[in-house]
Amino acid sequence: MTHRSWLGAVVVAVCLAFSITVPVSAAPAAPWYLIGGQLIHSGSARCTLGFNVHAGATRYVLTAGHCVSAGGSWYGVGGYIGPAAGSSFPGNDFGLIHVASADALSTPLVDRYAAGADVTITGTTTPPVGSSVCYSSPASGWRCGSVTAHNQTVCYPQGCVSGLIRIAVCLDPGASGAPVVTNPGAGTTVRAVGLVAGGSGNCTSGGTTWVQPIAEPLAAYGLTLYTG
Template sequence: AEVRRAGAGARLVRHSMDELRSAGAALRAAPRVPGTAWAVDYRTNRVTVEADSSVSAADWDRLGRVASGIGSFVRMERAPGRFTTRLNGAQPILSAGGRCSAGFNVTDGRDDFLLTAGHCGPKGSAWFASGAGDRRLGDTVAASFPGSDFSLVRYAAGRAGQGADVVAIGGGTGVRIMGAGDPVVGQRVFRSGSTSGLHDGKVTGLDATVNYPEGTVSGLIRTTVCAEPGDSGGPLFSEGIVLGVTSGGSGDCTTGGTTFFQPVPKALTALGVRLIVSAPARDTSGGGDGGGSGAASAGGVSGGGSGASGASGGAGVGSAAGGDAAGAAGAASPG
């Protein structure tokens, strides 16, 4: 009754949340097979297990036996391509490890930092805004990968700069960041990256685990949004709410594919930092000025804000979303 009064509908499902989570635990306890992934889909009351093209027939059969032993609600699927982290060694923003995209700007109250993917580079990595190495962005002061996939880059100047509350999405436009949250299966989401720009898709699973060649990462968001090398660390968001940073996946933005994201709320808690967000817009019906930094209405997109002038990268490096240091394809970070 309380569910209906709240405007939601109740549906009796065959398998409880505990059963679905236990299935994930059983899969994690099985011998590790690189190139496999699984996620919980609460809408269909299933756990989906995927194996990419690198998984042998013998490993596929072995994984199938594990899935059968768990229950009929575990579904097996083959995924095209290979599951990889989205790191590469091209420009525009890089370190010795390669190129990534910036995620979001955060602060601990003293210094400002860039939140990006952990696989982009270990603690101590130095990041630059040009291949010549003459525009230093900062250094990685904390990183977690594998296991999780997030890292923290302290800005060399100590501050992110003007427009730090905006994510650039290309074409001189940006999205004002209002807060962080957790997605739901079926939700439409957007991702921005320094290689492929802005793309959208849907959330297809939560609490996902991926066995990358470098190691296993758990607790991820599974989506249909595409991504390509260099998009790692870029922002996942919806209506101005921060959801995740790009971890890895399969496919590309020509053929499509599956992409996984590190949830931002978990990373913020682990790192002891908070998002740099826009002030709520004030009512302008009486002619007053709107709040925030002038880049976009809450959750919306607009042009022109000083912090939203970067190309197609993620959160701005050197300034909020893609301003200052992000002139070469949207802010970016590590590799």
């Protein structure tokens, strides 16, 4: 997978006249990128980073509500992200993690894993039935399928979630919260569709995935997507 740089140019000065020893404790932490489709975890809970969003200057990660409903501190591939900041589940299935770490850099990117370079989010859309969409997660990689229905209701022991999009694509454990986007084909840009809420079956035998539409969390929390 290829990640685009969002840090700009880094100038490295090498002094040949003398050397300076810097204590390890004094070295700054390395910045890292928050990219849709990455693993996020809190204790034993493992989910997927959906989209990077903000409300003014306050940054958040958007993921599945059932992932963050218990609260806790959340971590990503590069370290600490921040605390859970809100959850709407059941009824809906979306939630927020506050990006409290200055080292975690928000991007408009989604990881395509072995399928190719990261794609860039340019906006949102509600795809009609028959459209091809894709999702990204460390559990399943980059997988695509067609939209088969809107306004679906799925019930769990905790309650029912309504208004979901159903797509014909398999799902593996750990993909909850994964970003669902339009199929870029041979292009490099996509539109955000929603978040993986759950599914049936698996990627060995096949299955169905349900998607929380992106418009609801953006409106509920007054959020803006990072776009490129």
